[in-house]
Amino acid sequence: MEGKVKTQIARAQVGEITQEMMIVAAAERLNPEYLRDEVAVGRVVIPANVNHKNLKPMGIGRQLKTKINANIGTSSLSSCPQAEVVKLKAAIEFGADTVMDLSTGDNLDFTRRTIIDASPVPIGTVPIYELACGEGDGVDLSEDAILAVIRRQAEQGVDYMTVHAGLRPDQLPAARARKLRIVSRGGALIARHMSENKCDNPFYSCFDRILDICREFDVTLSLGDGMRPGCLADASDPAQLAELRELGILAARCRAAGVQVMIEGPGHIPLDQVGFNMEIERVWCGDAPFYVLGPVVIDCSPGYDHISSAIGAAVAAMHGAAMLCYVTPKEHLGLPNARDVRDGVIAYKIAAHAGDIAKGVPGARERDDAISDARAAFDWEAQFNLALDPAKARELRDEALNERSRTGESGASASGDHFCTMCGPKLCSMRVSKDI
Amino acid sequence: MEGKVKTQIARAQVGEITQEMMIVAAAERLNPEYLRDEVAVGRVVIPANVNHKNLKPMGIGRQLKTKINANIGTSSLSSCPQAEVVKLKAAIEFGADTVMDLSTGDNLDFTRRTIIDASPVPIGTVPIYELACGEGDGVDLSEDAILAVIRRQAEQGVDYMTVHAGLRPDQLPAARARKLRIVSRGGALIARHMSENKCDNPFYSCFDRILDICREFDVTLSLGDGMRPGCLADASDPAQLAELRELGILAARCRAAGVQVMIEGPGHIPLDQVGFNMEIERVWCGDAPFYVLGPVVIDCSPGYDHISSAIGAAVAAMHGAAMLCYVTPKEHLGLPNARDVRDGVIAYKIAAHAGDIAKGVPGARERDDAISDARAAFDWEAQFNLALDPAKARELRDEALNERSRTGESGASASGDHFCTMCGPKLCSMRVSKDI
Numbered sequence: 001m002e003g004k005v006k007t008q009i010a011r012a013q014v015g016e017i018t019q020e021m022m023i024v025a026a027a028e029r030l031n032p033e034y035l036r037d038e039v040a041v042g043r044v045v046i047p048a049n050v051n052h053k054n055l056k057p058m059g060i061g062r063q064l065k066t067k068i069n070a071n072i073g074t075s076s077l078s079s080c081p082q083a084e085v086v087k088l089k090a091a092i093e094f095g096a097d098t099v100m101d102l103s104t105g106d107n108l109d110f111t112r113r114t115i116i117d118a119s120p121v122p123i124g125t126v127p128i129y130e131l132a133c134g135e136g137d138g139v140d141l142s143e144d145a146i147l148a149v150i151r152r153q154a155e156q157g158v159d160y161m162t163v164h165a166g167l168r169p170d171q172l173p174a175a176r177a178r179k180l181r182i183v184s185r186g187g188a189l190i191a192r193h194m195s196e197n198k199c200d201n202p203f204y205s206c207f208d209r210i211l212d213i214c215r216e217f218d219v220t221l222s223l224g225d226g227m228r229p230g231c232l233a234d235a236s237d238p239a240q241l242a243e244l245r246e247l248g249i250l251a252a253r254c255r256a257a258g259v260q261v262m263i264e265g266p267g268h269i270p271l272d273q274v275g276f277n278m279e280i281e282r283v284w285c286g287d288a289p290f291y292v293l294g295p296v297v298i299d300c301s302p303g304y305d306h307i308s309s310a311i312g313a314a315v316a317a318m319h320g321a322a323m324l325c326y327v328t329p330k331e332h333l334g335l336p337n338a339r340d341v342r343d344g345v346i347a348y349k350i351a352a353h354a355g356d357i358a359k360g361v362p363g364a365r366e367r368d369d370a371i372s373d374a375r376a377a378f379d380w381e382a383q384f385n386l387a388l389d390p391a392k393a394r395e396l397r398d399e400a401l402n403e404r405s406r407t408g409e410s411g412a413s414a415s416g417d418h419f420c421t422m423c424g425p426k427l428c429s430m431r432v433s434k435d436i
Numbered sequence: 437m438e439g440k441v442k443t444q445i446a447r448a449q450v451g452e453i454t455q456e457m458m459i460v461a462a463a464e465r466l467n468p469e470y471l472r473d474e475v476a477v478g479r480v481v482i483p484a485n486v487n488h489k490n491l492k493p494m495g496i497g498r499q500l501k502t503k504i505n506a507n508i509g510t511s512s513l514s515s516c517p518q519a520e521v522v523k524l525k526a527a528i529e530f531g532a533d534t535v536m537d538l539s540t541g542d543n544l545d546f547t548r549r550t551i552i553d554a555s556p557v558p559i560g561t562v563p564i565y566e567l568a569c570g571e572g573d574g575v576d577l578s579e580d581a582i583l584a585v586i587r588r589q590a591e592q593g594v595d596y597m598t599v600h601a602g603l604r605p606d607q608l609p610a611a612r613a614r615k616l617r618i619v620s621r622g623g624a625l626i627a628r629h630m631s632e633n634k635c636d637n638p639f640y641s642c643f644d645r646i647l648d649i650c651r652e653f654d655v656t657l658s659l660g661d662g663m664r665p666g667c668l669a670d671a672s673d674p675a676q677l678a679e680l681r682e683l684g685i686l687a688a689r690c691r692a693a694g695v696q697v698m699i700e701g702p703g704h705i706p707l708d709q710v711g712f713n714m715e716i717e718r719v720w721c722g723d724a725p726f727y728v729l730g731p732v733v734i735d736c737s738p739g740y741d742h743i744s745s746a747i748g749a750a751v752a753a754m755h756g757a758a759m760l761c762y763v764t765p766k767e768h769l770g771l772p773n774a775r776d777v778r779d780g781v782i783a784y785k786i787a788a789h790a791g792d793i794a795k796g797v798p799g800a801r802e803r804d805d806a807i808s809d810a811r812a813a814f815d816w817e818a819q820f821n822l823a824l825d826p827a828k829a830r831e832l833r834d835e836a837l838n839e840r841s842r843t844g845e846s847g848a849s850a851s852g853d854h855f856c857t858m859c860g861p862k863l864c865s866m867r868v869s870k871d872i
Binding site for chain 2: 104129132137172175176179180181182183184185187188189191192194195196230231232233270271272297298299300301302303304306307308310311314315318329330332333334335337346347350351353354355357358359360365367368369371372373375376383384386387388389392393395396397399400401403404423426427428429430432433434435436
């Protein structure tokens with residue numbers, strides 16, 4: 001390791017408590033020494049590129065509050081950088097803890113720079129998308145091209161990057177046996193490259209040089225699961241688990257090199273398999289923070305996959321998943337718009353919060369206890385203000401009151417009612433049970 | 437027991453396989469003898485009032501597909517019987533397996549008759565609501581009034597009825613210690629009645645006579661949880677568990693009397709407590725079908741409680757809950773409208789299906805495998821047709837295509853695309869991974 005190492009994990013390993021660790025410890029109500037030790041062993045990461053100047057540091061790990069990520073990004077002809085900044089701010093407003101820029105359009109450099117400059121939360125990317133956005137049908141996956149893109153993004157201040165370095169040639173036969181083969185975009189491109197060129201994964205081959213770049217800027221690596229199952233039939237199969245095993249070995253190399261690392265996870269997983277998937281990752285990957293995509297627990301709910309995946313995400317969080325990548329109602333159908341982003345983020349706030357309460361994060365239930373007190377007091381304003389989405393709660397209550405008054409029911413005063421429109425005053429259990 | 441006993445459980449206990457059992461066994465892909473034995477011991481119920489003429493029989497039990505219930509019903513001034521029939525048909529169309537008529541308006545008899553006549557699915561009621569809808573502020577909870585209402589509803593063909601017979605005076609001190617005391621409407625009315633009159637629960641006192649009526653018409657009793665927790669802070673507390681213990685004793689009395697019985701369950705339960713709540717019910721209530729309301733797993737998501745409760749419901753189903761009572765986005769805010777009913781039913785179809793796959797119901801994953809095959813084949817029509825809500829999937833895909841074409845992207849042909857708008861053709865993992 002060179003003398004200029006300055007990553008959070010390297011500093012923690014020599015006993016230093018950084019400013020970033022102080023901020024995260026305070027936010028998580030943890031002892032700074034404890035947090036430092038967790039960063040040192042790699043159970044907590046603090047994605048904080050030294051070049052992301054306006055970043056508000058946050059931590060990701062099993063012991064911390066469950067975090068959620070929202071994806072934004074331009075596509076080939078569909079968006080401009082300023083529109084992405086609008087989506088960025090919307091995602092943060094509704095509660096996203098990190099945002100991934102998955103742009104695949106033109107002007108990727110400028111879009112990314114614009115997003116990073118505007119973002120107080122960590123920004124993640126998938127560098128292979130930029131490699132795939134060159135001219136023509138081909139994708140240049142030479143090591144030089146890979147390292148150049150990663151370096152440029154690191155210099156810009158990207159806080160964490162997904163690299164599918166654990167996908168190896170020996171996993172391809174198992175992938176061919178699947179119902180849906182490979183649904184990860186990066187994974188599919190790498191698999192095709194390995195097949196066509198009869199070579200190993202270039203991200204694997206140049207992994208040490210990737211680590212050098214990450215160490216220089218403190219980029220956290222997010223080891224992508226190119227073999228994540230794309231349907232229940234492929235869940236927990238040999239392809240998925242062989243890659244996960246490889247990711248665990250790579251995670252150890254990251255830590256030894258002083259580079260922070262997360263592991264990415266599925267995908268499509270039946271509900272009864274979610275718990276053991278979290279456990280396998282913990283054991284095989286040294287409890288590196290697990291960053292899961294859902295998982296959706298059924299395949300047949302297009303239009304509602306924010307819900308079917310929030311079920312899997314909540315159970316994953318309860319079992320220790322550290323960060324949940326949101327899924328929107330548009331999953332499997334098209335690109336999300338602003339409404340979809342809101343629906344996805346809120347569904348994931350619910351999943352993360354349910355997980356935090358279930359795993360006993362200190363203080364996690366305070367908000368719930370407060371809103372319950374507000375319910376007992378018929379304090380509608382307090383209920384709205386404590387809701388995960390106050391505007392939606394207000395909107396639905398107003399709608400119910402308007403529908404009631406349209407039908408001629410009297411006494412519909414918005415926030416002063418000491419009963420709700422579900423029961424009316426005579427059947428209001430909250431009123432009645434005050435008399436017991 | 438009288439000679440005219442004709443309930444499903446009584447007939448199963450003497451070895452008979454009824455026509456209803458044949459239909460349910462076929463629908464569930466079970467051996468009729470096995471199903472009969474499950475009905476005989478009370479692990480499966482077939483709510484089928486002998487006076488509900490157009491009923492299509494269905495079964496409820498841990499070993500069967502998880503069922504979902506949707507609530508409809510008039511309120512004091514807000515609806516007419518025909519409007520309820522519209523809601524009934526909408527709920528059934530989206531997939532409700534039973535419907536509860538929770539009307540509290542005028543003309544309850546006529547409304548109920550209209551709903552039963554129109555319904556091929558079992559209809560449930562909560563008779564205490566009718567008792568509470570008399571003139572004036574008082575609620576007549578005399579045994580004569582209770583039995584008269586139950587008899588009239590049974591004669592009309594109600595298939596199952598919620599009675600909160602397990603709520604007893606010795607549970608009240610524990611309820612007073614709660615953050616939200618009693619949130620069940622029936623439970624609160626009974627608790628107040630017991631407090632004011634220093635008496636036991638009249639539904640408990642006349643329970644044998646209730647059983648006589650149920651036996652006469654084969655009404656399935658759904659033993660209500662008047663002490664269900666209304667917030668996380670009250671979950672799994674002494675009040676809830678004391679009542680559940682009482683429900684187990686009453687369930688044994690039901691079975692001994694030849695009356696089918698279900699147990700109702702919470703409510704508001706943290707995610708880590710959902711599993712053991714299902715287990716306690718199984719042990720204490722002789723594995724009587726558990727009919728749960730959600731549970732919601734956080735308190736602070738008004739406007740999205742269909743999602744926070746679908747999380748709890750899916751995990752409950754995985755742990756053996758037999759029927760899930762839906763929760764709509766309007767929960768805690770007001771009465772649901774048609775859109776809310778649809779959102780609630782679909783969220784619960786997702787939860788039930790996730791539970792069925794997790795608990796290994798035979799054939800549960802067939803639909804998922806079929807839609808995955810359709811994805812691999814880029815067969816959009818098949819994907820839509822296999823979706824839990826085809827109209828919604830179509831709507832969101834069209835929206836995405838329209839947004840794409842508005843921004844000038846070419847090649848937006850609705851259903852023929854061999855890629856989706858999320859990735860476009862070059863980054864389509866499904867296309868790329870065909871080449872590995």
